[in-house]
Amino acid sequence: MKLTLKVSGKFFDEENSENLSLLRDVIIDLVNNGHRVAVVTGGGGTARRYISMGRKLNLNESHLDILGILVSRLNAQLLLFSLDNIAYPKVPESIEDFNERWASGKVVITGGFQPGQSTAGVAALVSEIINADYLVLATNVNGVYTKDPQKFVDAKLLPKLTVSELKTILEGSQSVNAGKYELLDPLAIKIVERSKIKVLVINFKDLNKLPNILKGNEILGSVVVPE
Amino acid sequence: MKLTLKVSGKFFDEENSENLSLLRDVIIDLVNNGHRVAVVTGGGGTARRYISMGRKLNLNESHLDILGILVSRLNAQLLLFSLDNIAYPKVPESIEDFNERWASGKVVITGGFQPGQSTAGVAALVSEIINADYLVLATNVNGVYTKDPQKFVDAKLLPKLTVSELKTILEGSQSVNAGKYELLDPLAIKIVERSKIKVLVINFKDLNKLPNILKGNEILGSVVVPE
Amino acid sequence: MKLTLKVSGKFFDEENSENLSLLRDVIIDLVNNGHRVAVVTGGGGTARRYISMGRKLNLNESHLDILGILVSRLNAQLLLFSLDNIAYPKVPESIEDFNERWASGKVVITGGFQPGQSTAGVAALVSEIINADYLVLATNVNGVYTKDPQKFVDAKLLPKLTVSELKTILEGSQSVNAGKYELLDPLAIKIVERSKIKVLVINFKDLNKLPNILKGNEILGSVVVPE
Amino acid sequence: MKLTLKVSGKFFDEENSENLSLLRDVIIDLVNNGHRVAVVTGGGGTARRYISMGRKLNLNESHLDILGILVSRLNAQLLLFSLDNIAYPKVPESIEDFNERWASGKVVITGGFQPGQSTAGVAALVSEIINADYLVLATNVNGVYTKDPQKFVDAKLLPKLTVSELKTILEGSQSVNAGKYELLDPLAIKIVERSKIKVLVINFKDLNKLPNILKGNEILGSVVVPE
């Protein structure tokens, strides 16, 4: 299978970085199971620190976003160095770069591409160009819930939902608390819809079960299916 | 002043290409009036032809978009060759490339950057990174109307409106006839809002009045102002 | 075997583009038969349109040629996207670029390199650097004739001829009707001669028989042999 | 004059980043005084954090150094965005890149180039290739002392010394407390010696006096002179 794995930048914050060896091992495992893997990394706390320093220097929004992108690429580089033999040794800086590196047959790890774009948007673009079987969003919740599970005790995990249903949920949650529950931004949703990409939302802690889930031996998280 | 000029790809279709010398002369005029100018070109009919050929070959959506982007860059190259001394002689392929070429002090002409993105989105990104005074959308109508002027006789041109008002109008029009009246896509609106970029919508035929409009000597089209 | 396949730009004109799937299938077939394949594409009608627009804008000859080269690269990109897994995903822009991509083991598809140079010249350069067994010219005639077959009923197809003989024929035809029967320009002839490259001229419609021809199971077209 | 300004990475740590606006203002001031300025930035605390994460993932020393270099380039990018009009908008990644950007006439800001090399080594290479009048080392001490001023009350600041004298002092201090008082590493010293580059060591806090010092109106720090 061809997979895009979107990993939050917070796993590259020093205090969470013990998870990086888990992530590395999962990628090795996926490759050993015959999958082709693309990884998209976020910027995390380091990105926020640089953006905050940039803001004090009155940089414009594009410049601030580029600082965040540079940090996400730094995170991608850290991860790829740990995968020495199986990852392409350079972080692509655009989708055209990505596409060229993907032809190497190796795992390709990328950070952000452009201002005004979330990591999820990048992951959707990557999924589309490689015709990915799954876009996997590794998050800190167990999947997509009917409501924010941290606020409502009656929130229910949805093992399967459509993109339209996801949109309805995201719109609801955003009006309450912007930025918190944002799995897919408008670009990502547009790409996922037009190319009918299947999205799997799972807890980062369950990443090691991903090979099993892909074999169909285990059901975890939520699958967002094209209509 | 710093200006981004967004030009529809249709002016590069052979049947409309007599407008190209007008466009060239406007740019020269703007430069002679002391303005710095960025230009973003669309793909037009040639892009549609290549996308249609690609679709017959079963290319995916990303690949089709990239064909359209390549045509928009071809259009940019045609235009810049006609501006030999005053334009940067290479078409940038990303916003980072763009930013580097912009430092040359020359007119920089760019096509598309990435799949899933309209020319207006590119123009908004460019406007943000250069802190443009105006993003100028050269269209085939005279500005923003309360309704689609080709359908409703009581449609009124709005000389000045806010981004929110524009959004309301665009949402209304899109529900009626998608793609037809689309001035700014969601990415473009997001960028325009967060960086408070002023947008001027004018008829392509009035482009030669742009130096005068910028001097405040003439009022034409619609200005979309930040809130 | 190592082959360079030179394809006229006219197969990328929308009205002939149904031939593109034939071309794609031939390339796949050649690869499946164990051949390594380089492809050089021309610019066709789109190139002519852009050159005509450029001429109206008074571009110089180099600039016009570059527009044609950009279109030939666009054609190369369209073709390579249709060969997703087996073609190198980027169009080289010089012979040095080409050489680097060729090391990937994939089919490499290229357009033009430089002003003042025909597609056949590029194909000869490519054939030389990869030590090609054959440079295959896919044309709209069945091979090399003693005279222009469209004018003379007694024109005879030559199944085998030397480069000198080809030169004599080309010089004759050019004096009659320049540009029409031009298979190899002076650069191409120089390269073909100095590196003793075998040239196979066949009808585009017979391309699907190429694997058979290369096996020696079928004789078609004309072979130009080194002296 | 042509100056290379070497700035420690610690000024890019969030807790010290209020110094960045001072640094930006000094550079603007130097440019306004007619000087040409190259800046070399270190990696600081962020580099150390990434190197520490990399070490936990068993990266080799080259990979760790490259992570540090990437952070130093991130710092360079932050600084150059704050100098929008006067700095070259891209961080060079090698001395050849640097040399090309330097021809733009703008301030060029660079991070590290290569594993196994200190920021001071990079600054010496940069100084040599531009024939700098001064390599300015902005540190947290007031200049070069006869002994470590934080340990010995009788340490004396040397307003002028030769490279040989500096070497003797550095060798002495290194044997006591490696890494603490290291102004110039062996590569930097080799370059400074062979090209007779004058080195000015001053306190970061006195950077705003640099235009005055260069005019000869004020004497501060230590000057290391070629023999």
Added chain:
Amino acid sequence: MKLTLKVSGKFFDEENSENLSLLRDVIIDLVNNGHRVAVVTGGGGTARRYISMGRKLNLNESHLDILGILVSRLNAQLLLFSLDNIAYPKVPESIEDFNERWASGKVVITGGFQPGQSTAGVAALVSEIINADYLVLATNVNGVYTKDPQKFVDAKLLPKLTVSELKTILEGSQSVNAGKYELLDPLAIKIVERSKIKVLVINFKDLNKLPNILKGNEILGSVVVPE
């Protein structure tokens, strides 16, 4: 005026290299007289040595030509380093590269571009793309003669001739002694003809009179004029 200066590689052979300071001074002089200058350098004896070593290793003709091109770029680099402030600090590797560097306003110095192409061909391409007023060929004879002046005492220098006349002379000489009197190869002639480029053939030793010749104060060498 805009000039392309073609310099034989032999001036970069160690035994003739005292001419390099003359060449440097001429370029500085031309720039000081307000001209824009492009320079194209050949490979000379070093190129021949590398080609001979390559031949012993059985390299193909393309590879041998690339070795010669690399040496011509090395010569270009040596020359540009000697022109530090006024030359673009990097040798372009294609005509597209060249065109981008030319926009810098500096002297651009280039070696070869492609196998199968002479330095004169490169110089013609460069002249065309910059719309050069003159392509200056610095040779070891005083201009174009009716016959080879080293063989025939009655050979006469032609102060002015047409491209057709030049072609007739070159064809005559080539049949006698190939390679010796070859000023322009077929590509160069094709470019010179189609773009009506004026060619000035002068003795290298008279290069210092070039500023005067261009002012019309002195007549030397031969001018080949478009028809």
Added chain:
Amino acid sequence: MKLTLKVSGKFFDEENSENLSLLRDVIIDLVNNGHRVAVVTGGGGTARRYISMGRKLNLNESHLDILGILVSRLNAQLLLFSLDNIAYPKVPESIEDFNERWASGKVVITGGFQPGQSTAGVAALVSEIINADYLVLATNVNGVYTKDPQKFVDAKLLPKLTVSELKTILEGSQSVNAGKYELLDPLAIKIVERSKIKVLVINFKDLNKLPNILKGNEILGSVVVPE
């Protein structure tokens, strides 16, 4: 095994170039024995000639070093063309470039990277980034001796020594006759020490025994072992 082979530039001088086919055959042999090979080439006599010409033109030390680096890359290109199928077809220009090409699985051949750095320094950097099992220094002596074997009859070859012992010997010899016996410069020693790289010093003439030596079937030269 992974090997870095450092080859002196003098084998690329025309008078010694008969050794190049030996070198090529050794590399093919090593690859056929399952080893991965990186090669670093020096500049030799051609580099010295260009540096000498540059010095007459008053180039600075950085510029002179870059000329030497360009020649070393030319040598690398000559060698890789002779290894057509098994070597990566482009010479990397930095350690980051090198690392990207190394992922191709091919032999990667590189010249110099940066001014102020010896070929041995480059070879050490390359060895570190690929985690080489051996850095092989092919020299014109049989290994490391207790004293300079060309001066002292009682000099003894050391089959095994530590880096510290090597440093002591090098320091001794350098004080006597700088540059003559210099196997490893300070950068190379620093890298070799920190990454515990094993160094094998052998006579160039014994290179064909390298496959055997690596199998443990033969003992030749000196091995410098990490402490």
